[in-house]
Amino acid sequence: MSTDATQAHDSTTTDSRETVLEVRDVKKHFPLTQGIVFQRTVGHVKAVDGVSFDLRKGETLGIVGESGCGKTTLGRLLMGLETATDGSIKLLGQEMVGLNPGELRRMRRDIQIVLQDPYSSLDPRMTVGDIVGEPFDIHPDALKGRDRRKVVQELIEVVGLNPDHINRFPHQFSGGQRQRIGIARSLSLRPKVLVCDEPVSALDVSVQAQVVNLFEQLQDEFGLSYVFIAHDLSVVRHISDRVMVMYLGKAVELGNEQQIYSGPTHPYTQALLSAVPVPDPRLKGHRDQIVLQGDVPSPANPPSGCRFRTRCWKAEDICASEEPLLQIRESSDHLSACHFAAARDVIHASEVEDS
Numbered sequence: 001m002s003t004d005a006t007q008a009h010d011s012t013t014t015d016s017r018e019t020v021l022e023v024r025d026v027k028k029h030f031p032l033t034q035g036i037v038f039q040r041t042v043g044h045v046k047a048v049d050g051v052s053f054d055l056r057k058g059e060t061l062g063i064v065g066e067s068g069c070g071k072t073t074l075g076r077l078l079m080g081l082e083t084a085t086d087g088s089i090k091l092l093g094q095e096m097v098g099l100n101p102g103e104l105r106r107m108r109r110d111i112q113i114v115l116q117d118p119y120s121s122l123d124p125r126m127t128v129g130d131i132v133g134e135p136f137d138i139h140p141d142a143l144k145g146r147d148r149r150k151v152v153q154e155l156i157e158v159v160g161l162n163p164d165h166i167n168r169f170p171h172q173f174s175g176g177q178r179q180r181i182g183i184a185r186s187l188s189l190r191p192k193v194l195v196c197d198e199p200v201s202a203l204d205v206s207v208q209a210q211v212v213n214l215f216e217q218l219q220d221e222f223g224l225s226y227v228f229i230a231h232d233l234s235v236v237r238h239i240s241d242r243v244m245v246m247y248l249g250k251a252v253e254l255g256n257e258q259q260i261y262s263g264p265t266h267p268y269t270q271a272l273l274s275a276v277p278v279p280d281p282r283l284k285g286h287r288d289q290i291v292l293q294g295d296v297p298s299p300a301n302p303p304s305g306c307r308f309r310t311r312c313w314k315a316e317d318i319c320a321s322e323e324p325l326l327q328i329r330e331s332s333d334h335l336s337a338c339h340f341a342a343a344r345d346v347i348h349a350s351e352v353e354d355s
Contacts, residue, residue: 015056015059017056017057017058017059018056018057019054019055019056019057020055020056020057020091020092020192020193020225021054021055021078021089021090021091021111021193021225021227022054022055022088022089022090022093023051023052023053023054023055023078023087023088023089023090024052024087024088024089024090025050025051025052025086025087025088026048026050026051026052026074026077026084026086026087026088026089026097027046027048027049027050027051027084027085027086027087028046028047028048028070028073028074028077028082028083028084028085029044029045029046029047029049029085030044030045030047031043031044032044032045032300043300043301044300045299045300046248046249046299046300046302047070047073047249047299048070048073048074048077048249049070049248049249049250049299049302050087050249050250051070051074051087051246051249051250051251052251052326053244053251053254055193055225055227056225057192057223057225058219058223058224058225059225059226059241059242060219060225060226060228060239060240060241060242061226061227061228061240061241061242061243061244062228062229062230062236062237062239062240062242062243062244063075063227063228063229063230063243063244063246064230064231064233064236064243064244064245064246064272065245065246065247065272066231066247066272066296067231068248068296068299069246069247069248069249070246070248070249070250070299071197071229071246072197072198072229074229074246075113075195075197075227075229077089078111078193078195078227079108079111079113079195080096080099080104080107080108081113083097084097091107091110091111091192091193092110092192094107105138108189109139109142109189109191110189110191110192110193111191111192111193111194111195112186112187112189112191112193112194112195113186113194113195113196113197114179114182114183114186114194114195114196114197114199115182115197115199116197116198116199116201116202117202118175118176118178118179118181118182118202118203119175119178119202121182122170122178122181122182123170124169124170124171125169126169126170127166127167127168127169128156128161128165128166128167128168128169128170128173128181129149129152129153129166129167131170131181131185132152132155132156132181132184132185132188133148133149133151133152133188134185134188135185135188135189136148136151136188139189142188142189142190149166151188152166152188153166155184155185155187155188156181156184158184158187158218158221159180159181159183159184159187159214159218160180160214161177161180161181161184174207175202175203175204175207176203176204176207176210176211179199179200179202179203179211180211180214183199183211183214183215183218187218187222190222191224192223192224192225193224193225193226193227194224194225194226194227195226195227195229196215196226196227196228196229196230197229198229198230198231199211199215199228199230200212200230200232200235201230201231201232208232208235212235212238212239215228215239216239226239228240233261233272233273233276234276237257237261240257241256241257242254242255242256242257243255243256243257243260243261245260245266245268245269245272247268247307247308248296248297248299248302248307248308249299249302249307250307250326250337251326251337252266252268252269252308252326252336252337252338253265253266253268253269253326253334253335253336253337253338254326254334254335255333255334255335256334259333259334260334261273263332263333263343263344264343264344265329265331265332265334265336265338265341265342265343265344266308266336266337266338266341267290267308267312267313267314267338268308268312270290270344271290271292274288274289274290275289275290292311293311294310294311296311297310303320304320304321304323305318305319305320305321305322305323305324306319306320306323306324306337306338306339308338314338314340316339316340318339319339322339324337324338324339325337329341331343
């Protein structure tokens with residue numbers, strides 16, 4: 001993001017809460033190599049290519065986009081699990097990019113992750129007590145003289161499980177219960193930020209609602225800030241204060257929940273929202289679905305200018321020659337990376353007369 005775009009972002013944010021995470025123009029380019037003995041770099045996969053945002057205390061930022069847009073890679077960058085090619089990531093005012101492993105380990109006390117698959121994110125050979133208490137092996141001073149077993153039992157109870165099950169193994173729990181165990185582990189060190197990487201996508205719908213409600217409860221109780229990565233737009237809308245839409249490694253739209261869902265201005269966001277199933281039968285015939293043509297370009301060879309132009313019905317010559325900045329447009333009250341950003345009407349059930 002350019003300096004102008006960053007200033008536009010800051011000027012549209014009236015939230016006076018403390019900024020806990022500040023991301024500026026962060027990039028992750030994976031090299032493409034040829035050769036077996038003598039390898040040479042022939043290109044790069046631009047998984048994340050200049051993303052900027054702020055996250056404030058107690059806020060939830062939802063990140064949405066189709067598979068391959070860079071959401072998970074961005075989450076791994078925030079955790080320091082991937083090394084940024086360029087850009088800045090500041091956690092509580094301290095720069096994370098460029099830190100050595102020991103310094104990163106200390107900073108991870110304040111930022112933890114909840115992984116997507118509760119079946120593979122827990123070691124099947126460890127008991128629940130060992131899993132939830134494992135962070136204390138790395139950061140023993142976090143116990144502050146308290147009894148480890150008691151602290152672990154309290155964490156298990158906080159996420160809605162029976163603390164007496166501390167000696168059970170992961171295979172003895174359901175998928176939703178396993179995800180709760182993963183959440184309890186992420187809370188062990190009392191972090192300030194949780195990166196939630198598709199935390200409910202592997203769960204049944206009814207269980208998803210329970211886990212999302214748990215996230216909201218824990219946010220109020222612990223004062224957490226969330227980066228919530230998901231495909232499901234309805235889940236993101238339920239839990240997020242602000243939403244960032246990504247496409248091919250770029251942020252294409254950023255605004256609060258009302259701005260994104262009721263007045264999207266970027267064509268890609270409009271296409272995403274038009275594909276969401278609507279349960280109300282009265283909406284049939286009142287809502288036009290946008291069907292995008294063509295395939296998603298390769299992140300190793302993205303289109304010039306606007307990356308969405310090859311699938312966009314609004315594309316003109318300027319879209320190929322000039323990359324649109326993520327900034328406020330004349331016809332928009334929030335950030336949009338489109339030369340022709342304009343709101344598209346969204347039909348609500350309340351607006352449709354009963355037949």
